[in-house]
Amino acid sequence: MQFSPLIEELIQALRCLPGVGPKSAQRMALQLLERDRAAGKHLAEVLQLSMSEVGHCASCRTLTEEKLCRVCTSGRRNDQVLCIVETPADMLALEQSGVYDGRYFVLLGHLSPLEGIGPDDLGFDELVEKLRSQPVEEVILATNPTLEGETTAQYLLELLSSLPLKVTHLAQGIPLGGELEYLDGGTLSRAFSGRQGFASVKETNG
Amino acid sequence: MQFSPLIEELIQALRCLPGVGPKSAQRMALQLLERDRAAGKHLAEVLQLSMSEVGHCASCRTLTEEKLCRVCTSGRRNDQVLCIVETPADMLALEQSGVYDGRYFVLLGHLSPLEGIGPDDLGFDELVEKLRSQPVEEVILATNPTLEGETTAQYLLELLSSLPLKVTHLAQGIPLGGELEYLDGGTLSRAFSGRQGFASVKETNG
Ligand SMILES: [Zn+2]
Ligand SMILES: [Zn+2]
Numbered sequence: 377m378q379f380s381p382l383i384e385e386l387i388q389a390l391r392c393l394p395g396v397g398p399k400s401a402q403r404m405a406l407q408l409l410e411r412d413r414a415a416g417k418h419l420a421e422v423l424q425l426s427m428s429e430v431g432h433c434a435s436c437r438t439l440t441e442e443k444l445c446r447v448c449t450s451g452r453r454n455d456q457v458l459c460i461v462e463t464p465a466d467m468l469a470l471e472q473s474g475v476y477d478g479r480y481f482v483l484l485g486h487l488s489p490l491e492g493i494g495p496d497d498l499g500f501d502e503l504v505e506k507l508r509s510q511p512v513e514e515v516i517l518a519t520n521p522t523l524e525g526e527t528t529a530q531y532l533l534e535l536l537s538s539l540p541l542k543v544t545h546l547a548q549g550i551p552l553g554g555e556l557e558y559l560d561g562g563t564l565s566r567a568f569s570g571r572q573g574f575a576s577v578k579e580t581n582g
Numbered sequence: 583m584q585f586s587p588l589i590e591e592l593i594q595a596l597r598c599l600p601g602v603g604p605k606s607a608q609r610m611a612l613q614l615l616e617r618d619r620a621a622g623k624h625l626a627e628v629l630q631l632s633m634s635e636v637g638h639c640a641s642c643r644t645l646t647e648e649k650l651c652r653v654c655t656s657g658r659r660n661d662q663v664l665c666i667v668e669t670p671a672d673m674l675a676l677e678q679s680g681v682y683d684g685r686y687f688v689l690l691g692h693l694s695p696l697e698g699i700g701p702d703d704l705g706f707d708e709l710v711e712k713l714r715s716q717p718v719e720e721v722i723l724a725t726n727p728t729l730e731g732e733t734t735a736q737y738l739l740e741l742l743s744s745l746p747l748k749v750t751h752l753a754q755g756i757p758l759g760g761e762l763e764y765l766d767g768g769t770l771s772r773a774f775s776g777r778q779g780f781a782s783v784k785e786t787n788g
Contacts, residue, residue, distance in 0.1 A: 378674070379645065379646075379670065379674060380636070380645070380646040380647055380648055380651065380652070381647070382628075382631065382632055382635060382636055382647040383632065383636060383645060383646070383647070385628050385632075386628050386629065386632040389621075389624055389625040389628040389629070390599075390625065392614070392618060392621035392622065392624070392625055393596075393599075393610045393613075393614075393625075394606075394609055394610055394613045395606060395609070395610075400600075400601060402671065403600055403601070403671075404599045404600055404601075405632070406645070406669070406670060406671055407599075407600045408598070408599075408629075408632075408633065409632065409633075409636055409645050410645070410669070410670075410690065412598055413633045415595075415598035416598065416629055416632070416633040417629075417630065417633045417634070418595055418598070419595040419596065419598055419599075419629060420626050420627075420629035420630035420633065421626075421630070422588075422591050422592050422595040423592065423595070423614075423622055423623075423625060423626035423629070424623065424626035424627070424630070425588065426588055426589065426591075426592040426611070426614075426615065426622070427614065427615075427619045427622040427623045427626065428623070429588060430586070430588055430589060430615055439585065439586070439589060439612070439615050439616070440585075440586040440589070441586055441587070441588040441589070442586055445586065446586070463612070463616070464585065464612060464616075465608065465609075465612055468584070468585060484616065
């Protein structure tokens with residue numbers, strides 16, 4: 377025995393959400409049906425609207441229902457620095473850290489031959505075009521420190537080598553509050569090979 | 583900085599789902615927007631339809647979009663036994679165990695003065711009416727072994743005492759596969775006070 381067909385369909389449909397297995401999907405469906413139909417209806421409406429209205433920023437490619445995102449339309453950003461990230465979530469994380477005031481370019485993924493994701497899917501032509509037409513002096517490659525992220529950064533580094541630009545990447549090492557004992561070998565090894573003398577702090581910042 | 587207004591609204595709306603905090607809601611919204619718009623649209627449609635179409639079975643009160651649920655319309659159930667459960671999920675659990683072939687009555691909750699849930703909300707009048715008009719001989723009180731569930735069972739026991747019925751409840755004790763070491767004191771104490779002699783197995787089943 378199962379629930380009625382429509383309830384079973386709802387439970388199935390909820391499983392498109394990441395991290396939602398059969399048991400949580402059932403709990404979600406029953407909670408909405410038993411206690412919170414108004415919230416369920418509201419979610420249905422916002423979901424419907426989002427799936428059809430949200431597109432990409434015409435300049436940086438991040439997700440937005442507007443033509444240009446808030447960062448691209450802001451007049452208070454540094455036009456000379458462009459930070460390349462993989463996803464809108466990465467862009468948000470950098471924005472929330474408050475350390476960066478330049479512009480962005482969002483790849484919406486990383487190179488992955490296995491998944492069939494190539495340069496065309498990541499807007500590389502658009503990126504080069506943007507760099508040729510705008511006064512960017514430094515490009516920060518902020519892809520993730522994963523195999524795919526670093527392959528993507530490497531590819532970009534070559535692609536951009538013909539342009540008159542400084543290309544940098546985020547420093548890699550031990551995260552703040554990270555305990556040596558719990559860090560993986562890769563992180564430790566990079567922290568070692570990139571170690572800095574105490575005297576060089578000023579030079580590094582300069 | 584946040585995402586664009588519509589994306590932020592979607593993240594907020596997803597938090598109506600049980601167990602979904604700000605971080606998972608963000609992950610859900612971005613995954614649907616970046617990778618699975620078709621599934622997101624389908625979820626929106628099924629959700630909309632479910633919230634408006636799913637009602638309650640006219641006979642047992644379980645959730646269903648049909649007038650009567652599959653158990654109530656089945657001709658192969660024992661009409662002489664009625665099992666009272668708190669929720670549609672409890673009813674499904676019993677059905678899936680395959681141990682029961684009678685009819686059900688779903689309270690859709692339990693007595694809870696704190697939450698303002700009284701006898702009227704749980705369909706007690708409807709239940710008594712049903713028991714008067716149908717050939718039920720035994721009522722099984724299968725509310726949960728929680729404070730509210732047992733208060734509800736106690737209330738029902740008194741309510742039904744004037745009717746010519748046998749009223750039973752599910753046996754309480756150690757769950758199959760439960761290890762004594764990890765069981766709470768309440769369960770252990772009930773298992774002790776309800777202990778049975780080996781010789782009485784036949785009597786218990788008879
Ligand atoms: Zn933008
Ligand atoms: Zn029914």
